[in-house]
Amino acid sequence: MRETNGTRDMTHRALSQVPSFWDMALFEAKATAFRLKRKTQETLSRKAVCRHGQGKALTSAPILARISSPLWHHLQGSQDRALTLGKIHNLRRAIRHLDGVEVPAGSLFSFWRQVGRTTRRRGFVEGRELREGCLIANVGGGLCQLSNALYEAALDAGLEIVERHAHSRVVPGSRASLGRDATVFWNYVDLRFRAARPFRIEATLRRDSLEIVLRGPGGLVTRKDGDLSVDEERLGANDCTSCGETECRRHDPERPFLPNDIGSTAWLVDACWPEFSILFSAIARTEDALLLPQRLRETPRYAWPRHVVAEESCATLVALRRALALRHAPRQGRALQDMLLRYDGALACHYAKKLSPVHEHLVISQNLLPHLWRLGELQGRSFDVLMIRHPMAELEAKLDAAKAVYPMSPTLGDFRAPQEIVVAERAALAAARTLYTPHSGIAAGDPARTQLIDWLKPAPRSRIARGGKSVLFPASALARKGAYALREAAQDLDLDIVVAGKAREGEGDFWGKVRTHQLDGAEWPEKIAAVILPALIEHEPRALLKALAHGLPVIATPECGLAGTAGVAEVPVCDPAGLRQQLLQVL
Known part of the structure; x- marks a missing residue:
């Protein structure tokens, strides 16, 4: 139902007032009441909204819609960057529950039922959220970019929109001015749609954009009149970092960028090649972070330089378990390779928990790369790779070719990684910015993006x-x-x-x-x-x-x-x- 002119004027006047403490308390009370009402309705409903799982049945189905929206805009200052990075982090968390989801024919898709509540306990952080006409910092903020993209994709795919709420004001650069926006607020402001045929959702964060793809069998369904409405009279949203309302409790003025502020990098490393040690000392900055296996025992293999960055984090327990396992492992064979892959995954999981939203760029040891990619931690970030071997697909092809020459060899079949790991590494390497290696053979695989660094010869210790x-x-x-x-x-x-x-x-x-x-x-x-x-x-x-x-x-x-x-x-x-x-x- 559209608002009357009188109702719209009252809404605009309310939104133009500076919110007091009691206004905020009243908003929270109303929100709690609406949440309880929605939860009660869902509990008593005979057709409860279900959470849909991931599937593979529609991976090759035709594309019904593809929507891409930029993650970044012109940054105004350090707070703007921090909130934008928070938004990207929240999107990274949310799309884990959306990517690969397949919805059966006639079933209802609910944004909140699929994503769940955005709490700090679940890994969400502060991002921008539109509330009562103002862009404020709030945990889980920024997910409206995801709901906007889903709504627009559902429109383009001809899906039936069951529930959609427009934003109260227009966010600069968003789809609101085109009527292609859908705001969400846990749990009573939801986005819901369905289709007569099954469909699949694919959600991806590129370095600079969010991409939503809907797949499904058959052709597009004709969009019904009225699915798309444009409210040209919606006012622009105020931003709490720049609106100038100094009397407002939410007012948090922007801070200018510091000199040479180019963001933070995290180094996620394992074995320390001397060449990579020199590279780290040369290009890492004090503001960066180093995530390494351990500092308990200073062996040359793990002796990453100290005092280069201000922040370090060790995965000591994982490193100790791996060292103990290697003592009892065979010297060669598939069992050894499988064990090393498992500990690569364990180390990557530990590092993923230590990453901060402010780490917008990563430098990663290659053995950790496919595991971090599968965890979704590389989405929305740029990253470089410290290449220590050929890509797995290329490595296995070389071993297969050698096996044809030496079929009698019992060891050429030792290294065969699970297919999902091989696929993940291929995708991650394709998305990487720069590849570092001293190995000329590895560098030849992708010379355009590879920076070939010098091998370091050891100092002679004896006369030979x-x-x-x-x-x-x-x-x-x-x-x-x-x-x-x-x-x-x-x-x-x-x-x-x-x-x-x-x-x-x-x-x-x-x-x-x-x-x-x-x-x-x-x-x-x-x-x-x-x-x-x-x-x-x-x-x-x-x-x-x-x-x-x-x-x-x-x-x-x-x-x-x-x-x-x-x-x-x-x-x-x-x-x-x-x-x-x-x-x-x-x-």
């Missing part, structure tokens, strides 16, 4: 002479390290292969007639003709960097990531003939 007939193989006798190619290349050559690792392919004597002996401890022989690693997969070639630091010749495949490095002779993977030729040259 070049010469003799001993060739160091700084790995275990495994197919992915190139053991099959090296065994074939070394047949009938007058050399000794010093094997550093203890694991091997299957049982028995892998090397056959090739002369080999196991490296005794961590110290290398005093005289080495060359260091050779014809690996099919090698993401962290520390042994090769050590060899280069000592002036030793290195024979490696492009998969070792040292392309263009002086002192490295490259041979293709699975090429015993080329490898043999290089061995003859260094001997």
Whole structure:
């Protein structure tokens, strides 16, 4: 029912008055009464509104509507940014309960039944909320952008609008001036719609926009006249940070940006490569946050630089459980890989709970990336990735190709991640801003977005002479390290292969007639003709960097990531003939 001119004038006069303490108390009392009334009605109703679950039946159904709305506007100051980040955080929380939801034919969709109450306990924070004509800071604020987009998508898809409430005033930049808005307020101001056919909701936060997609079978339903109404006489909303009503209890004036205020970054890291340590020290700011596994034991693998950022948070218990599990885990095999994936997920979950809405940009270790993506923590944020390996899909393709060459290998099938993890990593990498890596092979996968950083060679700690007939193989006798190619290349050559690792392919004597002996401890022989690693997969070639630091010749495949490095002779993977030729040259 539309308002009369007299009623509208009274409403406008009420909204133009500065709210007193008693006005606010009266509003809360009325809201409580309306909530109780709605709850009673829902309880007594024979057809209670249900909460719909996620499904996959309509993932390939035609798109009925697609709505995109920007997350950001021109920021006025630090409070404006904080409330906008709060809104994005609230949207991030809410769309977890909407994305992938499939509503059966004839069933009613209710915004509040689906999303639930927005409380701090459920992870919601302060954002802007339109109340009594004013934009105020309130927990759960900003969800009207989501209800607006859902309403507009439902209109475009021809769904039946069962309940919709327009905003009391026009929010600048919103759909209210077009009559395509739908305000919500727990629990009695709701958005509800349904359709004669099933439909699916897909909700996504891009870096700069909210996107709603509705899918369903068949064509569009013709919109009924009257579904869309425009109230051109609605006044603009006041903003409590800029309205100038200093006598109002809600008045909270805006604060200007501080110099060089470009937002906050959180570093979500795991193992500390020296190259990433240098990067962190170079670009992290005091205002940033570092989320790392632990500080109890300063091992080189987890020794992220101290005193770079003001805020640190450790996942000590997760790190200790992982360390204990690794002590009892097998040295190789799928069980080891599955265990590492589980602890990557546990570490990502811990970090997700520590993230703040003000962390609008993230720098993430790659092993945590797919888990954070599945948790929804990357939505509405920009992020960079510290690349420590090939993407899982590419890695598995390389292993499959190697398995075709060496079908006898029992280890090339060790690493196979669950498909949902592979898909999540692919999607997250596609959305990333910058990829950092020192590995030339990884960088070649996406050169446009990858920043190739320098490998760090270790300082020589002992004198190792070049010469003799001993060739160091700084790995275990495994197919992915190139053991099959090296065994074939070394047949009938007058050399000794010093094997550093203890694991091997299957049982028995892998090397056959090739002369080999196991490296005794961590110290290398005093005289080495060359260091050779014809690996099919090698993401962290520390042994090769050590060899280069000592002036030793290195024979490696492009998969070792040292392309263009002086002192490295490259041979293709699975090429015993080329490898043999290089061995003859260094001997």
